[in-house]
Amino acid sequence: MTDREVFEVEALGHVVGGRTEPTDDFWGGTRAIIRLDGTRFTADATKGLDDFSHLEVVFRFHLTDPTDLNLGARRPRDNPDWPEVGIFGHRNMRRLNWLGVSRCRLLKVDGLDLHVEDLDAVDGTPILDVKPWFVDFGPRGEIHQAQWTTDMLGDYFAPGEGGRGAE
Template sequence: MTGQSITLQPVAHVIGGRVEPTDDYWGGTQAIIRINGSLFSTDSTKGLEEFSHLEVVFHFHLTDKSDLPLGARRPRDNPDWPEVGTFGHRNMRRLNWLGVSRCRLLKVDGLDLHVEDLDAVDGTPVLDIKPWFTDFGPRGLVHQPTWPTEMLSNYFAPRD
């Protein structure tokens, strides 16, 4: 199985919201996830308005593909935080350049999904959209080191 590649086709694109990816201040950012009308009809969004949140899988299309450190490094190059490996991060530097975001669903308008707090920028290819089921949330005790909480203290703060 190693070396096997896959081909993915975007199901939608992000319209509006932020135009540049940044590390913080995504709170209150509103955008539209516009589903591809040549592939999907409005039946594809039927019932989606009953959900408060979506889980969105997208491609980090604006990142520098040559910046791919696969070994351990410090989050945001902060010397106060420990070195962690590729799979100990959630940033864009991933072999397949995939992001996962959970955002609020504000409104369904045909094939336009109006969302808030989606940390993807205008033009981002969306690979999949799923309603958030609370039943798929973590089970059992959740724990993490302190550095992610410190690092993300302003992540969903409103942009001034």
């Protein structure tokens, strides 16, 4: 096994509706649909999912400029008040594999359409995996984080304009 392992993944669906432009803040109340691929899945694939309030979603940042990748350290949002942190010290879209992970509220399951709220992915985003959120998989032990993240994310899930997109 080498350190540089390459593999392929396939989108299992796409985001429909919601936001059309990625922005840094105001994702609160954004509604969209995760539409799973009906050529590969039947409604049985979502059986039991409606017993859960939240999903964990893995997606691809498909609108990010691939030349905007910095594998070293930089200031989050280019804010001079925040410290330089490495690529693994924050959660932005400038990632080697362009993968995002989001936890969102599941509003309704309609066959292969998963109606969600607060998913911070835009219309057309390829969905790579969907899992129900289990409380038991949440963090264990004491939790701490850098203060700049709390400062930066104060408005991240604040209500935004045009948040009701897919319903």
